[in-house]
Amino acid sequence: MHANILVLPGDGIGTEVTAAAVSVLRAVARRYGHEFHFEERLIGGAAIDATGEPLPAATLDAARKADAVLLGAVGGPRWSDPKAKVRPEQGLLAIRKALGLYANLRPVKPHRATLGASPVKPHLLNGVDLVVVRELTGGIYFGDKTRDAGAASDLCSYSVAEIERVVRHACTLARARRGKLTSVDKANVLETSRLWRETTERLVREEFPDVTLEHQLVDSMAMHLLAKPREYDVIVTENMFGDILTDEASMLAGSLGLLPSASLGDGKTGIYEPIHGSAPDIAGKGIANPYAAILSAALLLRHSLGLEREAACVEQAVSAALDAGVLTGDLAPAGRGVRTVEATRAVLENIEADCYVAELRD
Template sequence: MPANKSLLVLPGDGIGPEVMREAKRVIDWMGKKRAVRFELEEDLCGGCAIDAHGMPITDDTVKKAQQVDAVLLGAVGGPKWDNLPFDQKPERGLLRLRKEMDLFANLRPAVCFPALADASSLKRELVEGLDIMIVRELTGGVYFGTPRGIETLPDGQRRGINTQVYTTNEIRRVASVAFELARKRRNKVTSCEKANVMESGVLWREEVQKLHDEQYKDVELQHMYADNAAMQLVRNPKQFDVIVTDNLFGDILSDEAAMLTGSLGMLPSASLGAPDATGKRKALYEPVHGSAPDIAGQNAANPIATILSFAMALRYTFDMPDEADLVEKAAKEVLDKGLRTGDIMQKGAAKVSTTVMGDSLLMALSKLAG
């Protein structure tokens, strides 16, 4: 069977290698049971790359990432590297990948599995059935704007500077991703900014509205200030379908939405670039959770978010929605049976290891596939 789909696997640090091990078993299952084989290449990113090469990612690894169909990443960082200069920390490897691959659209689904509804900090009736997609602009805004830095003023005070900046094209391309996703979901987009106090927010609102009026009149569009959106996510989260917002507000709102589901460790994400002439997009998939160094090496981590990140790759890069659905259904079945890793443990459930969670998910896949 020819290997016609390529993945660069970057396990990273902490629990990254452990959760990636289970994701690779699912990838292998696809090759054996679904007549599709993935060509995998593994490399280093994050603290492990610093230890091996003196930098958080090498030029060669970035080159490989540009050439494959998609990148699957585990997690980066840990206290071992906390004292390094800011521009040499493990996270800079991931930021470099996002920037050089021009992965401008970050997709973070916030889906509450029924079996975990009681694990949310909100009442079950507010979160049961929750299914939100947050589209965060990832390569612009205050995280990348210039001027930036810390300077000393003539009177001896210090001043920190960061610049929030967006252009028409940056706004329109991420809004287009949100509108296209909404057409395949419940056909509603909520665009969030602070147009009441920020000129960049005014531009954001105007350009999203223009794009809607020109190309997406069939999609319901709502504008909402980002602080109100934060409140509404806690008050009535199921009012949202697709939320599109800038880099800073997207960082905050997506973390808030993630916790509504009961566990940050359950959620996947995708970072997508612009389509080329053939329609192909560069893409990076990763779990939302961090490297959790406190449980690294204990076979205790939850692999589901990494496995669901692969499911997102099946859906958005490889155009295999049936296989993506299969993986997502298998995760639901395992949770419905009461199997839990420590991060999602509930009274009356069975606590299992990383490996046993992977075993159980593979068995559920085989059962669902017939």
């Protein structure tokens, strides 16, 4: 297969973790006889510094032409003034909107080697395997905003069509898993949530009668996600609720540095990124956890390129590295974490060795 992959390192540790993910994708290409072409462009704070814009036209043009986009992270203290008219996060929101990527998939499956890194008791984590599907291009983040000296407002709005398409995506995913969908809203207070709930009920009833649907209010969901995470399969929710709940869900896995994401639309092109931020406090120190970025590359192989065997190989290689105790500082006891390059090297070695052995077994 030939594929064009756009790499957007972004800011902070984004440059380090995307470099690790690219090295893994190159290894996959060599191992399986593919040809991946990588092009690098600016986004976020780095783009503001270079061009004055968080999403330069050249970056967006390259994204539209690419088969997939691998993103690092955006933002940092130098661009963090909330009063600034131009901010790194605007580039992220704009590229998602421009590419029509309305469904953000965030899988959460704690690894046995990292259960001790989670603040949640290990016995609650065994067997957890869930996916959060977050609506990505609507809601309060994209609504009209006003502010004067005495007040401010942010408009949250959703159309039936926006709700239908993301719920349909979540239902399709649930049907291929354990057949259970949990829809999260705030229907006891918000009109947008009441529309969300009514639309979800109708769509599931009409198109996915084999999927079991339950509703949760977002505040109770925040509690249940930590108290009984094994009960959930696919969780679908609106933009802001999803943003908050998935950061909470990262604690089930032990670290933000373990969770990948895929932003998808109706086509094959998607944006793949770890859910963590730019971590400016450790940027440039060579100690960032590359696993989430590498696992995001696995999602890229699966969803945009249709390479399931290769995606599974990468995921197995990361799992084997964790089994072997190759833990970065966010996962290991104080002072005992490995460096970014060591974690990446362990994955690369496993791709060459363990995946080959797995193929022979198959």
